[in-house]
Amino acid sequence: MGQISIGLRRAVCVAVLALVVLPITAVLTAPGAAAETRKRSQAQAAAASARRMLTQLKVAGALSIRGYSRKRFQPRWEHHKGKCNTREAALARDARKVRKNAACRPVKGTWYSPYDGKVLKSERHVDVDHVVPLAYAWRSGAKRWSQAKRRAFANDLTRPELVTVSHSANIAKGGQGPQSWRPQRRAYWCRYATSWITVKRHYRLFVTRDERVALLNMLRTC
Structure with missing residues (x-):
């Protein structure tokens, strides 16, 4: 017992x-x-959706850059809301603890640049980047658009076309596509590729063969 x-x-x-x-x-x-x-599940779902969208994009050779000018898209940032233009709205959207002056310009805040991981505390070091560069969009079919459609593209805050990044990352990227330039942070490749494809799908812009291969490679990091 x-x-x-x-x-x-x-x-x-x-x-x-x-x-x-x-x-x-x-x-x-x-x-x-x-x-x-x-x-992880969200990233995989986004990647799967992006792959499907990518298969729907026309594959063609890049058009000539002849006739391109930034002014054909964006003589200036468009008026957005109140006194704010599109750039100021994007900076306010992406900032932490932002403070704006009476003209809507951000004079204080903290921005995170997803391309290179930099934390920026001055608006002077920040750019609003077009994920699909304007010159690249021109060669992907936008040269055939109306002026109004090009302006809408350049000021689109609904699609993931505008992202706040460091000035140095924006300069390094220039007008290059993913076959020539990728964000320094590999951890952002998945998001970058899905954003690129989403924008091109919405605006019915085509992709080149090399561009398509580069995007598929980036989606493998999701």
Whole structure:
């Protein structure tokens, strides 16, 4: 009987300990694991959608740059809301703790540049980049658009065409496509490729063969 009682007490202690430890372990590990799983699933779903959209894009050779001028798209940033133009609206959207002056210009804030991971605390070091560059869009079919459609493209805050980045990253990118330039941060390649494809799909711009291969390679990082 004594041996049975000791064994029973041990079994009860182990069971009680398990009831205490397991919930604590779940609390400590589940939120992080769940968030990571959710993030991975979202990235994979976005990549799958982007691949489908990419198959719907026409593949063709790049058009001539002849006739291109930034002014054909954007003589200036368009008026957006109140006193704000599109650039100012994008800067306010992407900033933390932004403060604007009476003319809507951000005079204080913190911006994160997803291309290179830089944290910027001055509006002077920040650019609003066109994910699909204007010159690249021109060669992808936009040269055949109306002036009004080109202006709408250059000021589009609805699609993922405008992103706040560091001035240095924007200069390095220039008018290049993904076959020639990619964000310095490999962790952003998935988002960059899906944004690029989303914009091109919406505006029915075509892709070159090299561009398509580069986009598919970037989507493999999702």
